[in-house]
Amino acid sequence: MKKISFIFLLFLLVFLVSCGNEVVEVVVDDIPNGEVVEGVEATGVVHEVRIESLKFSPTDLEVELGDSVNWINGDNVAHTVTFENAMLDQHLENKGEVELFVNAVGELRYFCVYHPGMQGKVVVK
Numbered sequence: 010m011k012k013i014s015f016i017f018l019l020f021l022l023v024f025l026v027s028c029g030n031e032v033v034e035v036v037v038d039d040i041p042n043g044e045v046v047e048g049v050e051a052t053g054v055v056h057e058v059r060i061e062s063l064k065f066s067p068t069d070l071e072v073e074l075g076d077s078v079n080w081i082n083g084d085n086v087a088h089t090v091t092f093e094n095a096m097l098d099q100h101l102e103n104k105g106e107v108e109l110f111v112n113a114v115g116e117l118r119y120f121c122v123y124h125p126g127m128q129g130k131v132v133v134k
Contacts, residue, residue, distance in 0.1 A: 049075045049112035057081060058129065060088050060101070065119075065129040072111060072133055079108040089122040098122070 052075040059066045061083040072078060080090045082101040090107055091098045097119075099107040111117075111133045121127035 051110060052076050055079050055108070059083055060121075060127075063124055063127060065121075065127055068128070069130045070132070072131060074111065074114055074133060076133075077108050077110045078131055079106060081106050087123060088127070090119055091122050093118045093120070 052073060054073065054076045056070055056072055056076060056078045058070060058078060058080045060080060063084065065080075070078065080099075080101065082088050082103055082105045085103055087103070087105075088101050089099060090101065094117075096117075097107070097109065101107060109131075111131070114133045117131040117133070119129050119131070
């Protein structure tokens with residue numbers, strides 16, 4: 010019985026650790042009141058937004074068309090990266106990441122569903 014319990018706990022631990030490190034990639038091609046640009050190629054520039062101490066850092070970010078933004082949860086609690094237009098609503102466990110490729114210009118406001126005081130903005134030029 011102890012061996013079965015140990016194997017179950019080991020499996021559960023491996024599952025939880027692997028879920029927290031998942032990187033989700035999303036393409037933004039629809040920004041409200043924005044302009045979609047056809048044929049945008051990736052610039053290779055990735056901007057990082059850290060989630061630590063219940064804050065997005067940096068809070069406001071300006072990027073170029075074709076850049077990517079990568080949110081990384083460094084807190085010990087779960088967060089979300091949720092856009093006001095519901096284009097993205099990604100749950101992030103500790104060490105979870107989501108990367109966003111933008112091929113539309115405009116402004117994207119986002120927040121954490123679990124901690125509504127956590128808010129940020131990405132402006133795509």
